[in-house]
Amino acid sequence: MLKIYNTLGRELQTFEPIEKDKVRFYHCGPTVYWTQHIGNMRAVVMGDLIRRTLMYLGYDVKYVRNYTDFGHLTSDSDEGEDKMEKGARREGISPKEIADKYIKEFEIDVNRLNVLEPSVTARATDYLQPMIEMVQTLLDKGIAYSTPTAIFFDVSRFPEYTKLSGQKLDMNMLGEGHGDVSDSNKRNPADFALWFFRTGAHKNALQYWPSPFKSSEVENGNGFPGWHIECSAMAKANLGDILDLHMGGVEHIPIHHTNEIAQSESANDTDYVHYWVHNEHLDVDGTKMSKSLGNVYNLSNIIEKGYNPLALRYFFLQSHYRSKQNFTFDALDAASKAYERLINFVRTWAKESESVNRPDYQVDEEFKDRFIKSLEEDFNVPAALAIVWELTRSELPSHIKLGTLLDFDRVLGLRLDESLSDPETLEIPLEAKILLEERNIARINKDFKLSDELRDRLQNEFRLMVKDTAAGQEVTKA
Numbered sequence: 053m054l055k056i057y058n059t060l061g062r063e064l065q066t067f068e069p070i071e072k073d074k075v076r077f078y079h080c081g082p083t084v085y086w087t088q089h090i091g092n093m094r095a096v097v098m099g100d101l102i103r104r105t106l107m108y109l110g111y112d113v114k115y116v117r118n119y120t121d122f123g124h125l126t127s128d129s130d131e132g133e134d135k136m137e138k139g140a141r142r143e144g145i146s147p148k149e150i151a152d153k154y155i156k157e158f159e160i161d162v163n164r165l166n167v168l169e170p171s172v173t174a175r176a177t178d179y180l181q182p183m184i185e186m187v188q189t190l191l192d193k194g195i196a197y198s199t200p201t202a203i204f205f206d207v208s209r210f211p212e213y214t215k216l217s218g219q220k221l222d223m224n225m226l227g228e229g230h231g232d233v234s235d236s237n238k239r240n241p242a243d244f245a246l247w248f249f250r251t252g253a254h255k256n257a258l259q260y261w262p263s264p265f266k267s268s269e270v271e272n273g274n275g276f277p278g279w280h281i282e283c284s285a286m287a288k289a290n291l292g293d294i295l296d297l298h299m300g301g302v303e304h305i306p307i308h309h310t311n312e313i314a315q316s317e318s319a320n321d322t323d324y325v326h327y328w329v330h331n332e333h334l335d336v337d338g339t340k341m342s343k344s345l346g347n348v349y350n351l352s353n354i355i356e357k358g359y360n361p362l363a364l365r366y367f368f369l370q371s372h373y374r375s376k377q378n379f380t381f382d383a384l385d386a387a388s389k390a391y392e393r394l395i396n397f398v399r400t401w402a403k404e405s406e407s408v409n410r411p412d413y414q415v416d417e418e419f420k421d422r423f424i425k426s427l428e429e430d431f432n433v434p435a436a437l438a439i440v441w442e443l444t445r446s447e448l449p450s451h452i453k454l455g456t457l458l459d460f461d462r463v464l465g466l467r468l469d470e471s472l473s474d475p476e477t478l479e480i481p482l483e484a485k486i487l488l489e490e491r492n493i494a495r496i497n498k499d500f501k502l503s504d505e506l507r508d509r510l511q512n513e514f515r516l517m518v519k520d521t522a523a524g525q526e527v528t529k530a
């Protein structure tokens with residue numbers, strides 16, 4: 053029986069899906085204005101582990117992850133600069149180009165970490181209509197109201213507003229994180245924006261759309277949706293009114309997810325999410341990652357230092373999603389060694405199985421039972437990993453140890469089956485060979501832009517790492 057720690061209620065609860073054997077799972081994705089650091093990557097891997105666990109337990113999981121490609125202001129409240137526009141200004145290209153660039157980068161990185169592709173990848177700019185419809189519903193019900201600068205959600209109309217955060221809401225206080233666009237027409241300081249008109253602080257907004265909403269200050273209701281309504285609308289469009297699971301970082305509890313609940317439950321007249329799951333953050337060297345400390349790493353930095361991305365994935369497996377994890381290079385070295393040891397076990401067991409003529413790898417049911425029991429305790433992957441090491445020390449025959457480990461790897465996602473093939477013979481598919489040849493020509497012609505693009509494609513599409521050496525292109529598995 054699967055138990056999940058539900059932020060709503062703050063307790064371990066037995067998981068009961070809305071529909072038997074099915075899970076509707078929404079995961080708040082990145083705002084695509086910058087390279088995602090390894091802390092963001094850990095959050096994505098944690099979502100992947102939960103999704104893989106559910107699949108391993110036999111559920112049919114519809115997993116939706118979004119890209120926020122507009123309108124997320126630099127503060128989670130309604131203040132500050134637009135993150136996408138900030139990125140666009142920094143690089144002198146349009147917000148759309150910024151989004152395209154960083155989505156591509158993000159997808160390369162999550163693929164390197166062997167994160168399964170979502171069932172649906174929802175890009176916010178593709179969901180303007182459902183967002184507008186939801187805002188309109190809230191206006192029609194009198195739960196939202198408009199001012200010349202924005203459409204606001206009236207928090208006083210949703211008495212359960214703080215049920216997720218457990219915070220006390222003082223309507224007279226400028227609650228931190230509840231935002232204030234310096235709009236004197238706002239009824240309560242805690243009210244948050246559903247739609248910003250292109251006026252006032254946002255009069256030069258680069259990304260804006262017409263809407264049916266009325267403001268005396270703009271034509272055609274021009275403006276852009278608030279960040280929170282994005283997720284409410286994308287979740288509804290892809291998964292329906294009620295979700296089984298909704299995941300995000302702990303920082304989303306007091307504002308983003310609190311506001312999502314208020315909007316969705318008010319608009320849809322029903323519960324929004326049955327189980328709220330929140331992951332803790334990654335520290336580096338015992339402190340928060342920050343630019344000023346120079347301790348912000350992204351996956352490419354890790355690879356440049358010679359680490360396999362899956363060693364980082366292994367490192368992530370060692371801590372529970374609800375615990376903070378501390379990244380150090382010593383810890384990554386240790387994870388790297390442990391990961392290599394697992395690969396060596398796989399190779400050795402495969403050889404041994406062959407030598408006793410047992411290529412029919414089998415799963416040991418007792419180990420599998422214990423592995424499942426660990427995962428069923430709120431997705432306790434570190435405990436499940438401990439069982440993997442017990443398995444390696446067990447007296448079971450090699451073909452059973454191997455079969456069991458490969459079965460566990462459906463959850464762990466370490467691509468252990470790939471080490472079954474001889475490491476000396478790297479199989480390069482024909483298409484990849486063609487790309488390599490094209491890249492060779494590009495290098496001879498000193499077309500480095502094309503050569504970099506082809507290197508990215510080889511990595512992204514074929515998981516092949518290309519290094520330029522004096523002898524030519526050296527290819528290894530990513």
Ligand SMILES: [Zn+2]
Binds near residue numbers: 308
């Ligand atoms: Zn979200």
